Amino acid sequence: MRTRTEPRTRLVPHTIDGETLMVREEYTVDVPVPPKDWDHIVLTGALAVVAAGLGIVIVWSTSSIGDLLVRTDVLAPIAYAAATGFSLGWIVCMALEWLARYDPARVRRPRRAGHVFLAADMAAVCVHGWVADSLKVGIIGAVLSAGAKGLYTLVLDHQAAPLDARTQQWVAIKRGEVGSRLALGAVRRQLTRAESRAAAEEAALRTAPDADPDRPAPTEDDTDTNVLPLPPGAVTAKDAVRTAWEAGFRDEDAIRRTASDALGRPLSPDTVARYVRALKVGA
Structure with a gap:
């Protein structure tokens, strides 16, 4: 040993x-020292070859398709930037195939889309060869793209361990449970933001200025059965600062102005800073 x-x-x-x-x-x-894992070494080498082939194909296709687009009086930077989309389309689909390699149902769509993008890339390379009076070179370039895609498919099929029907169903159920938790988390965040905005609007409406400033202030004898008096202490300084914080304000000056409007009296900067520190610790 x-x-x-x-x-x-x-x-x-x-x-x-x-x-x-x-x-x-x-x-x-x-x-x-454990013995060398030759299976892993061989697989790493195969992936390196595939990656190198993809790099060569991207350069070749971009150069050919970019030159083809330049012939239509398109600016060279724009033409070559657009040319990368032909190769990147099916390469991104290959990445999605790798992520879904244990789920045959999910892998079908990116694989089919990858074939469509690959066909468009090969056709564009062949058209460039035909326009440049070198159709054979265009066909060779298209075959290079197909060869890189084929090598990747072989490596992916080797890595994708097949799952039996029951295990596949178990994986689908667990994926659905986790996806539901993520979706509910996003919905809860949206509801929290909406509730904060609603609370801020309600606080602003409760402390809105008198619509008729010229009207004399009512006396104790003036009663209106349709108006419910606001109980004292309904909005505290802490509540006003918290409402402004939940509404999305983070600048202390903005929080102080909003909270002062909601409270009906000015708040000191020290008071606002103290409540903001408490809110940050709670967050």
């Missing part, structure tokens, strides 16, 4: 003049 030596450190007692302390001691141990 092959081994390798590794340095280690441990704490050992050391006594001087009757006082014992724990000090560090360095030592070495022989650790067994």
Whole structure:
């Protein structure tokens, strides 16, 4: 068995003049070296070859299709930027195939879309060869794209371990449960923001100025059975600051102005800063 030596450190007692302390001691141990995983090495090499092939194909296709678009009086930067879309389309579909490799139902759509993008890329490369009076070169470039796609498909099929029907159903159920939790989290955040805005609007309406400032203030004898008096302390300074915070305000000056309007009296900056610190800690 092959081994390798590794340095280690441990704490050992050391006594001087009757006082014992724990000090560090360095030592070495022989650790067994596992045998090389040739399957992993071969797979890594195959992926490296596929990645290199994809890089060559992207450069070739972009160069050919970009030159084809330039012939239509399109600016060169725009033409070559648009040309990358032909190759990137089916390469992105290949990435989606890899992510869905354990789900045959989900992998079909990106695989079909990848074939469509690949066909468009190969056709554009062939058209460029025909326009440039070199159809053979265009066909060779198209075959390169098809070869890169074929190599990737072979590697993907090797990596995609087939799942039995029951396990596939179990995976689908768990994926649905997690997806539902993510969706509910997003909905809860939307509802929280909507409730905060509604609370801020209600607070603003409760503290709106008198619509008729020239009207004299009512006396104690003036009663109106249709008007319900606002109980004292209905809106506190803390509530006003919290409402402004939940409405999305983060600048303390803006929070102080909004809270002062809601409260009906000015708030001191120190009071607002204290409540804001408490809200930040709670968040």
